[in-house]
Amino acid sequence: MAQKLRIAVHKFASCDGCQMQFLNLEQDLLTLARQVEIVHFAEATSVMQQGPYDVSFVEGSISTSTDLQRIQQVRAASRMLITIGACATAGGLQALRNWKDHGEFVRAIYARPEYIDSLAQSTPVSAHVKVDAELWGCPIDQQQLKRVLSDVLARITPRIPGESVCMECKRAGNVCVLVTKGEPCLGPVTRTGCGALCPRYERDCYGCFGPQEDGNARALGRRFQALGLSADEIVRRFRFINGWAPAMRAGAQAWEKQKPIIENMD
Amino acid sequence: MTAQSRLLARADFNALIHALEAQGYRVLGPRERAGAIVFDEITRAEDLPVGRVSAQQPGSYRLEDSGNGRFFDYVHGPESLKRFLFAPEERLWTVSAEGTVSFKETLPEARPVAVIGARACDIAGMQVQDRTFLAGNEKIPPLLKGGHGGIYTDPYYATRRENLFIVAVNCTRSAATCFCASMDTGPRARAGYDLALTELEDDFLVEANSTAGEALLAALPLRNADAGAESAAAEAIEAAAVSQTRRMDTTGIQALLFDNLEHPRWDDVAERCLSCGNCTMVCPTCFCHSETDVTSLDGATSEHRRQWDSCFALDHSYLHGAQIRPQIRQRYRQWLTHKLASWIEQFGTSGCVGCGRCITWCPTGIDLIEEVNAIRATPGAQRAADI
Structure with a gap:
């Protein structure tokens, strides 16, 4: 066995849910501990070592000027950088501000807006530094995380499927909620990886795993319109947890009146 | 009997x-x-x-x-x-180290x-x-x-x-x-x-x-x-x-489709196709699959798994660092030409049995019969080249 890999988990603007998925590996963490050394993981331990790291997992979006600097440091200290979750991979729910006047929010909410150091846009890690692999989801899926970890340990490129949720639905024998009930399911344009969790319970997919590799959100929007959704409802459908991901943005674009305040950074 | x-x-x-x-x-x-x-x-x-x-x-x-x-x-x-x-989805073999x-x-x-x-x-x-x-x-x-x-x-x-x-x-x-x-x-x-x-x-x-x-x-x-x-x-x-109102005209279908690979109808259908793969999943004859290895965290054992895959998944056409069918137009064309035409050469039979599942279960309701008929109506039409 080669020397143990030095693993770090970094947090940016996020809810910690993806880090919790890491911790919830429970029994597998003991196995993992024999293979790797977790040297930096704020959610798990207060002992935080400096780099270099073999692999850095990054949770959260880039949301403050401090984040802008810190992500550069993380990148420089890491041989491999893997984003975990919708925030780090697509900007997250907090990217909803990207379509609005950020300053207005700050002034409306905080008594002393001058103390608030947040950027006008919430952006994915890939908008700032090179990313080696992206784990999607809100939160990420433990099976996918384990798969990526075992790939990393085997020193091979992590394999992350890019196909649609529909593929997983059909394999699992789930009945299509769009075709049988006319539900505005985002499954056809959403990436698999969740185990088709919502459709399995006869719920429409809301896209928490981000866009599939090459779907057609504009065509799905037209289908939603035929199902009776208004233009505003279609925009809200695409502009949610992964709304800032380019494919979801394109899906909403055709139906929206308002353009982003600032043009996209990636 | x-x-x-x-x-x-x-x-x-x-x-x-x-x-x-x-x-x-x-x-x-x-x-x-x-x-x-x-x-x-x-x-x-x-x-x-x-x-x-x-x-x-x-x-x-x-x-x-x-x-x-x-x-x-x-x-x-x-x-x-x-x-x-x-x-x-199934396990084909396991390996132990x-x-x-x-x-x-x-x-x-x-x-x-x-x-x-x-x-x-x-x-x-x-x-x-x-x-x-x-x-x-x-x-x-x-x-x-x-x-x-x-x-x-x-x-x-x-x-x-x-x-x-x-x-x-x-x-x-x-x-x-x-x-x-x-x-x-x-x-x-x-x-x-x-x-x-x-x-x-x-x-x-x-x-x-x-x-x-x-x-x-x-x-x-x-x-x-x-x-x-x-x-x-x-x-x-x-x-x-x-009582069947739909009818597939298969007359000369191999020549029809392969003589019209640059027909503008492929662009038209690509505007409606989600590339979700539902048609291939419900098709009784589609057999494409992918195989992957799932390794245990301790690296001691590994499973070789096979699962249904689809020509609509971008990864399916990934070869040596490139996607050979990066556009939806190309992927839909691959599916339809294989299903209705090259299948005949390959297996001595059409890949389509007329169950109509791909029509019903397509979230946007693409009807392969209409697509074939559209090409049959204007054979030889050429799409504008990609800019």
Whole structure:
């Protein structure tokens, strides 16, 4: 066995849910501990070592000027950088501000807006530094995380499927909620990886795993319109947890009146 | 087979289920779940979708009450026989690195399974897949011949296939998306089944088509069918064929599609296609799959897994650092030209059996017949080149 890999988990603007998925590996963490050394993981331990790291997992979006600097440091200290979750991979729910006047929010909410150091846009890690692999989801899926970890340990490129949720639905024998009930399911344009969790319970997919590799959100929007959704409802459908991901943005674009305040950074 | 056909009273249907159970079969049949008819385990006639019919349109499937007590008027749901033979996901082998590296094939359990309610299109689809997975099989040589085919038998498919008992149901009703009559595969099952049922007023006309099927008949409370029952069955099946409004014109289809690879219709359909892969998942003949290794965290063991894949997934055309079909236009074209045209050269048969599932279960309701007709209407048209 080669020397143990030095693993770090970094947090940016996020809810910690993806880090919790890491911790919830429970029994597998003991196995993992024999293979790797977790040297930096704020959610798990207060002992935080400096780099270099073999692999850095990054949770959260880039949301403050401090984040802008810190992500550069993380990148420089890491041989491999893997984003975990919708925030780090697509900007997250907090990217909803990207379509609005950020300053207005700050002034409306905080008594002393001058103390608030947040950027006008919430952006994915890939908008700032090179990313080696992206784990999607809100939160990420433990099976996918384990798969990526075992790939990393085997020193091979992590394999992350890019196909649609529909593929997983059909394999699992789930009945299509769009075709049988006319539900505005985002499954056809959403990436698999969740185990088709919502459709399995006869719920429409809301896209928490981000866009599939090459779907057609504009065509799905037209289908939603035929199902009776208004233009505003279609925009809200695409502009949610992964709304800032380019494919979801394109899906909403055709139906929206308002353009982003600032043009996209990636 | 021209054996005497017999009648099973609808009220005696449980006898069929029980006879199969008594012979050790796991009995699967149509059941209603989540707004569709799917195959699942059944133990009694009440489990069947009694009095239910499917209203199918491009991109839409609704179950409705028929107001009668018939068992099989629903026509079909998203599933064919495919998932019981070519598993959606399965382990092919495991490898262990503990001590010496060793490999172990993990064949499926050879458990007899009986499926009640397979339609002519499902069986035709199975026979098409037999050409892919049973090419070298001597126990069940593929019925269809011709094409380049292959010489390999897939032991996972073959194990299930050898243990499958098929109770076919001849369709006496067609869905609006059905076009098996034009593909010459139905609505009457012709071969490849053990028993065939045709639903009449109060009875099922029962015909056996295998030794196993004949043996099962002996366990059923049957009475001989008279000529009236046989002609009533034939008329009902013919009526289902005549009622089909969709029809695939396959005249010269190989030349038509391959002479029109740059037709603007491929761009048009790419505007509507989600590239979600639903059509390929519900297709009874699509056989594409991907294989991956799942390694344990300690690196000591690994599983080699196979799962249904689709030519609509971008990864499927990934070769040596490049996507060879990066556009939806190219992927749809790949699917349709293979399904309807190059399949004939490859396997000696069309890859389409006319079940219409790809039309019903396409979220945006793309109808492959319309796509073919559009190209047929303006052959030779050329798309503008990509800028």
